[in-house]
Every structure is written in structure tokens, then in C-alpha cells.
Amino acid sequence: MPASTDLNDVLQPGQPLPADSVMIAKALEILSASPHGQQLANFVEKKNIVIKIAGTPEPVGYLPDKKLVYVGFNRNNAISPGRFILMLAAILREAQQEAAGIKHPDLRAPLEEHKKVSMAKHEDKIWYICTIACELHDQVAFSDYKFLDELRKMGHSEALDLYLRQEGKS
């Protein structure tokens, strides 16, 4: 039986993680090394965006308020630093959209409006994190983070391939 599939690990706490404030500060520092990530870090500072880490069953970004973002993950199955940074970038981009007045339609709005606006917001967000991932991937200092691999693991493989083709990087 491989050690990694010993069921008793279900009951063990995960590897110790740094304090939430340290994780957030480090993630913003790394984002700042990319031009597009720098815009997000500036946005956090100028708009006093509060960033919190939550314990959630699955990895998730959550924006309950335009000035409050959460990055959630399971402490038994902690996400990689690269994924944490990209998830933070994605939810901050969504906060930036909201601050710019690009909001999700009212719950009672027609389905077509939901599709149109939500799809546009999602596309923008994915394009943005593809850009950040590529900008950081191009820097030797961050090669261990494997940002492009992380993006694929997050389920954005198709979007990344499209982005790389459009940017003439494939």
C-alpha cells in the first residue's frame, strides 16, 4: 500500500502552514513582480481591500462584498503556493471588476443578461490570470512555482492554450 494512500492520513492535520497574514503578504509581493499582478496589489492598497483566508472543503475564491475577498481551501489538502497566488489574483480581479461597476446582474434579471455579463466577467478574469501566470513564469526566480502547470491543474488548460496562441507564445 503506498504511504500516500494510507487512509489514516484523512485524520491528520495537514503540514503546518504559515500565518494567514504571512501567506497573503507573500502572495501580494509575488504578484507585484508581474505588471498585471502589480495592478492588483496597487488596487488592494488604494481601495483598502481586506483579504481573508477561510477553511473550506474545496479551493474557492469568494467575493461577498466589493472590499472583502476570501481565498478558501481545505487545510487537510492545502493548495500549492502557486495555486494560492493565482486564486488570489482571480478573486482580486473580480473585486476590481465590481469596483469598476461591472457587477453581476440582479438575481431577477433575464437569463440572457446573466449569461452575457457573467461570461464576460469570467473570460476577463481567466485572461487576466493567464497573463499573470505567464509574466511570472517568464521570471527564473519563480520557476519553482510552476504557474502554468498550476493554471492547468485549476482546469484552465484550454484557456491557457488559447491565450498562448493569441499571444504568439505557443
Add this chain to the structure above:
Amino acid sequence: MIAVEGVKMAQPQWIRMNREQAGRVLNQLSSRDDALVFSRDATEVAWRSLAFFSNYRLCRLTNYATMPTFTMTYLTDGTEYIALDGTANPIYTADEKDPLLLTEENVLPYIEFFFSHVQGSEGEVFLIRDPGKMPFLDSFTDAQQQGVMQNFKPVGVTFDAHRGAYRIEATLHYGGVLMSAAIIVMKDGKISFEDQHLLLSGIHFPDSPYGRNWIEG
């Protein structure tokens, strides 16, 4: 030993709270410093009972103002709210506060509840009651499907009076492998595993096995 057939006990339905009741829950939650923030206008609150608790029940909050919607589930006695965060600790905390009413009939639902809310480093644990109804069976090759059928060991529940614990022999999916194991459930709800044996490897679920079968029932 009780042999358990591949039929699941019907899960209680989620009951949606009215606006006033939901408001009370949101008020109680918002008074906590570590509470997640939910939109008052766009959050649905629902609850359902759990057969193995007398005072605690499940409470599910879904914020429809976000895309995709955001959901958190809590164990609550109506006063205290314990967020189910994917680790075992919240369930064990509730077990301590509201001693479990475990029987040979509801120990399996307890295990399935536990597995559907607790992940290991390799992902979710899924107890297979009936290999013919295993999630994503169609996505496996013919040889893999045959392997699942041949290796499956039926679920059996016994009570070990000496240890004061239930012992459930079962076939489990975890980390891309099928394995047999004895799940030990102590009276206080603590779970451990013994006699783990690899049955079949390379069995990967393309998605959560709980996504469509159990959690949101």
C-alpha cells in the same frame, strides 16, 4: 455481522428556512469574528436533520449573489455554528458537544456523512456499497469495470463489545485506488482504519463522487 445491501438509507431532505428564520441564522453567524460574510438579500438558508445527533443538525448557507454560487455548511444546535471545513475537527467537536447516538443501523450513514465532509491529502474517501452503482463506472475501461466487480468486498458491520466500537469492513475508493479496509468507529465518533489492502490501482474519478449522489441530496 450485518451484511449491508447496496441500497442507501434515504437522506432527509433539505428544508428551506423562511426569510425571518434565515435572518436569525445570519445574525447569529455575523456576531462571530471568524464568520464568513453572506449577503442578507441573496442567501438561502436550509437545514436538515442527522439521525446520529439529537441536538445538532446541518445548516447550509448559499449565497446566490456570486458566480458561481458560494455554499458553506455548518453543524449547529441552533446557538453554536461549527463550519464544516473539510477536516475532521468540526465533526469531532460536535461529537463532543452532542454525544452520538450510534447504532448498527446508522453507523454507516455516520461514516458516509463523515467521508462526504472530510478529505485526506489525496482527496475524498468514498465507501462503495454496490459496485454496479459506483459513480463514474461508465468512465472506466471494460477491464477496470471488471476489476471493480471482481475485487469488491461487501460491506459488513459488527460491534466489538471489547473495544466498544463498531467495525465496518468495506471497499473504499481513495487516491485513485480501490482498497479494502476495516473502519473503526469509536462511541465518541472518532474514526480510524485498520487492515488496509490495495485491491486495484489507477481508478480515478473525474469529479467528486459526492457531487451528484449525496451531499446536496
